[in-house]
Amino acid sequence: MSRPGLRPVTAIRLPARSVAALCVATVIGLVCFxxxxxxxxxxxxxxxxxxxxxxxxxxxVVAVVFAGIAEGGIDSKALAMLGVLSxxxxxxRPLGAGTAGIETELFVLVLAGRVFGPGFGFALGCTSxxxxxxxxxxxxxxxxxxxxxxxxxxxxxxxxxxxRGRAEIALLMAYGxxxxxxxxxxxxLQFWPFAVDPGSSLSYHPGASFAQQWHRYLLFDxxxxxxxxxxxxxxxxxxxxxxxxxxxATFRRAARRAAFEAPATFEPALSAAPVDRxxxxxx
Amino acid sequence: MRASLxxxxxxxxxxxxxxxxxxxxxxxxxVAADRTSxxxxxxxxxxxxxxxxxxxxxxxxxxxxxxYYLALALVVIVLRLAFRMVFGxxxxxxxxVLFRLPHIPMPSWYSGISLxxxxxxxxxxxAAVDGLRLATLLCCIGAANALANPRRALRxxxxxLYELGVAAVVSITVAPQLVESVQRVGRARRLRAGRAKGxxxxxxxxxxxxxxxxxxxxxLAAAMDSRGYGRTGRATGRSRRLTGALLxxxxxxxxxxxxxxxxxxxPRFLGVPAxxxxxxxxxxxxxxxxxxxxxxxxxxxxxxxxEWLVAGCxxxxxxxxxxxxxxxxxxxxxxxxxxxxxxxxVLPTVAILLAxxxxxxxxxxxxxxxxxxxxxxxxxPARTLTAATR
Numbered sequence: 001m002s003r004p005g006l007r008p009v010t011a012i013r014l015p016a017r018s019v020a021a022l023c024v025a026t027v028i029g030l031v032c033f034x035x036x037x038x039x040x041x042x043x044x045x046x047x048x049x050x051x052x053x054x055x056x057x058x059x060x061v062v063a064v065v066f067a068g069i070a071e072g073g074i075d076s077k078a079l080a081m082l083g084v085l086s087x088x089x090x091x092x093r094p095l096g097a098g099t100a101g102i103e104t105e106l107f108v109l110v111l112a113g114r115v116f117g118p119g120f121g122f123a124l125g126c127t128s129x130x131x132x133x134x135x136x137x138x139x140x141x142x143x144x145x146x147x148x149x150x151x152x153x154x155x156x157x158x159x160x161x162x163x164r165g166r167a168e169i170a171l172l173m174a175y176g177x178x179x180x181x182x183x184x185x186x187x188x189l190q191f192w193p194f195a196v197d198p199g200s201s202l203s204y205h206p207g208a209s210f211a212q213q214w215h216r217y218l219l220f221d222x223x224x225x226x227x228x229x230x231x232x233x234x235x236x237x238x239x240x241x242x243x244x245x246x247x248x249a250t251f252r253r254a255a256r257r258a259a260f261e262a263p264a265t266f267e268p269a270l271s272a273a274p275v276d277r278x279x280x281x282x283x
Numbered sequence: 284m285r286a287s288l289x290x291x292x293x294x295x296x297x298x299x300x301x302x303x304x305x306x307x308x309x310x311x312x313x314v315a316a317d318r319t320s321x322x323x324x325x326x327x328x329x330x331x332x333x334x335x336x337x338x339x340x341x342x343x344x345x346x347x348x349x350x351y352y353l354a355l356a357l358v359v360i361v362l363r364l365a366f367r368m369v370f371g372x373x374x375x376x377x378x379x380v381l382f383r384l385p386h387i388p389m390p391s392w393y394s395g396i397s398l399x400x401x402x403x404x405x406x407x408x409x410a411a412v413d414g415l416r417l418a419t420l421l422c423c424i425g426a427a428n429a430l431a432n433p434r435r436a437l438r439x440x441x442x443x444l445y446e447l448g449v450a451a452v453v454s455i456t457v458a459p460q461l462v463e464s465v466q467r468v469g470r471a472r473r474l475r476a477g478r479a480k481g482x483x484x485x486x487x488x489x490x491x492x493x494x495x496x497x498x499x500x501x502x503l504a505a506a507m508d509s510r511g512y513g514r515t516g517r518a519t520g521r522s523r524r525l526t527g528a529l530l531x532x533x534x535x536x537x538x539x540x541x542x543x544x545x546x547x548x549x550p551r552f553l554g555v556p557a558x559x560x561x562x563x564x565x566x567x568x569x570x571x572x573x574x575x576x577x578x579x580x581x582x583x584x585x586x587x588x589x590e591w592l593v594a595g596c597x598x599x600x601x602x603x604x605x606x607x608x609x610x611x612x613x614x615x616x617x618x619x620x621x622x623x624x625x626x627x628x629v630l631p632t633v634a635i636l637l638a639x640x641x642x643x644x645x646x647x648x649x650x651x652x653x654x655x656x657x658x659x660x661x662x663x664p665a666r667t668l669t670a671a672t673r
Binding site for chain 1: 344345346347348362363369370371417421424425427428429434437441443444445446447449450451452453454455456457458461486489490492493494497499500501503504505507508512523526527530531533534535537541544545546547558562565566568569572575
C-alpha cells in the first residue's frame with residue numbers, strides 16, 4: 001500500500017457524462033460572465049435584456065451541473081462534509097467583510113478542491129455560497145454568479161498538477177493568489193454593465209469595439225476593486241502559506257477516515273457457507 | 284382558509300406567509316421600479332417597502348439583513364455620483380454647470396477616458412436618479428430576503444437539487460456549533476497559557492476547529508446513513524439515462540444558443556430559439572432527475588387567500604404601470620431638459636399603493652417562540668438537522 005494520503009482522493013465521482021456537462025457548462029458560464037466584451041451591438045432591443053438573460057442562463061447552468069453531479073451520486077459522507085465545510089466558509093466570509101482588505105472566502109475552497117478532487121471542489125463552491133446567502137439573507141441575482149465563480153475556483157484547484165511538499169504549498173499559494181484576482185475580475189463584470197452611470201467614461205458602452213470595451217473595463221476594475229482583489233489574493237497567499245500544510249494534513253486525514261472510495265463488493269451467498277451472524281457491515 | 288380569516292374577536296392567527304408570495308411581491312415592485320425613473324415614484328416604492336417590512340417582518344436573523352441592503356443602496360448612489368463627477372464625459376451647452384473639477388489630460392493610450400472637467404446639475408441629477416433606481420431594485424431584493432423565511436424556501440428547491448438544500452441545512456445547523464467550537468478551543472488555549480495573537484494564533488485555532496468539524500461531519504454521515512439517506516426514489520435505470528441525456532442535450536443547446544447570440548453572422552435559429560430549446564431540455568432533465576429522491580413534507584406551507592391577495596395586488600400594480608407607459612411616458616420618466624420638479628402621476632401612484640396593501644392582507648408574523656435552541660454538540664446530529672428544517 002502506498003503512503004497514506006499520497007493518492008489523490010475523489011470524494012465525489014464524476015462520471016464521463018458529468019465531465020462532458022462540466023466542460024460545456026464552463027464554456028457557457030464564462031460566456032455569461034464575459035458577454036459585455038463579445039456581444040455584438042443591436043442584438044437586443046433594450047440594454048436591460050442581456051444581463052437579465054445571461055443571469056437566468058447562468059442560474060440554469062449551475063442548477064443543471066449540480067443536478068448532474070448529484071445524479072452521479074453524492075454519498076452521505078461527502079454531503080456531510082460539504083455541509084460542514086460550507087458552514088466553515090460561511091463563517092469565514094463575514095469575518096473578511098468586516099475587516100478591510102481581508103477576503104477569506106476562497107482559501108478553504110482551494111485546499112478542499114485540492115484534497116477532495118475537482119467534483120467536490122465544484123460542489124463545495126456551489127454549496128458554500130448558497131449556504132452563506134441563506135444564512136446572511138443575501139439571496140439575489142448575484143448569487144448564481146458567485147456560486148459559479150467559486151465553483152470554478154474549487155474545480156480548477158482539483159485539477160492542479162500533482163506534486164508534494166513545499167512545491168505543493170508554493171503551487172497552492174500561487175493558485176490562491178491567481179484565483180483571488182480572477183474571481184474579482186469575473187465578479188465585477190457581472191455588475192459593471194449597469195452599476196456605473198452610462199454617462200461616465202468607464203461604463204459599459206453597448207456597441208463599442210472589443211478593444212474599447214476591454215479598455216474601459218480594465219480602468220473600471222482598476223479604479224474600483226483592484227484594492228479588494230489584491231487584499232483577497234494576499235490573504236489567500238498568506239493563509240495558505242501559514243496554515244496550508246497543517247490544513248492539508250487535516251483534510252487528508254479526514255478523507256482517509258471517510259474512506260470515500262472504499263470498494264463495495266457483493267458476493268453471492270453460498271448455501272453451504274456458515275451463516276454470518278455479525279450482520280451487514282456498517283457503511 | 285379558516286386559519287387566515289379574522290376570528291370573531293377581530294384578531295388574526297399569526298402565521299408566516301408563503302415565501303414564494305413574498306418573493307413574487309418584491310419582484311413585482313422591482314419590475315415597477317425598473318419601469319420608472321421618476322424619483323417621487325421610486326421614493327414611494329421605498330416607502331412601501333419600509334412600511335410593509337415594519338408591519339410584517341419577524342425577529343429572525345435574516346430579517347435584520349435589510350439595513351445592510353439600505354447601506355449598500357446608499358453606497359450605490361454615492362458611487363454613481365462620484366463616478367459621474369470624476370469620469371464624466373463633459374457637459375452640453377444647455378447644462379447648468381455647477382462647478383469645474385480640474386481637467387487632467389490623459390496620455391494617448393488612455394484615449395476616450397476623461398478625468399475631471401465641468402460638472403453640471405443635469406449630469407448629477409441623472410446619475411442620482413439612475414442610482415436611486417438601482418438602489419430601489421436592491422432594496423426590493425433585500426425586502427424579499429428579510430420577509431421570506433429562507434429555510435422554508437429551501438424546500439421549494441426541485442428534487443434534483445436536493446443535495447444542495449441538504450448541504451445548506453447542514454451548514455445552517457452546524458454554524459452555531461462551529462462558533463461554540465471556536466470558543467471552546469480558545470478557552471483550552473488560554474488554560475494552556477497560549478498567548479499568541481493574530482496570524483500566529485490562526486493555526487492553533489483553525490486546526491482543532493477543523494478536526495472538530497470533520498469529526499462532526501462523519502457522525503452526521505453515519506446518522507444519515509442509518510436513517511436511510513441515499514434511497515433512490517422512483518428512478519429507474521432508464522429514467523436516469525434519460526435524465527443525463529436531457530441535461531447534456533440541454534447544455535449543448537444552451538451552448539449553441541450562446542454562440543448564435545454572440546456571432547452576428549450565425550443563422551437566426553441558433554440564437555434565442557436554440558436557447559429556448561436547450562432551456563426546455565434542461566428543465567425537463569431537472570424535473571425528471573427529481574424522481575431520484577422521494578421527500579415527505581413536514582408541515583407544508585399553505586397557499587391560501589392572503590398569499591393570493593399579496594401576489595395578486597402586486598401583479599395588478601405591475602399591470603397598471605405597464606398600462607400607463609403607453610400614454611403617460613412623461614410621468615414615468617420625466618425629462619431633465621428643461622429642469623423641473625417631477626410630477627406625481629396618479630395611476631402609477633395607485634399601482635404602487637396597491638402593493639402596499641400587503642401590509643394588511645398578509646397575516647401577522649408568528650411571535651418568536653421560546654423553543655430551546657438545539658445546541659448540544661454531541662447530541663444526535665440527525666435530530667438537530669431535522670429541527671433546523673422546521
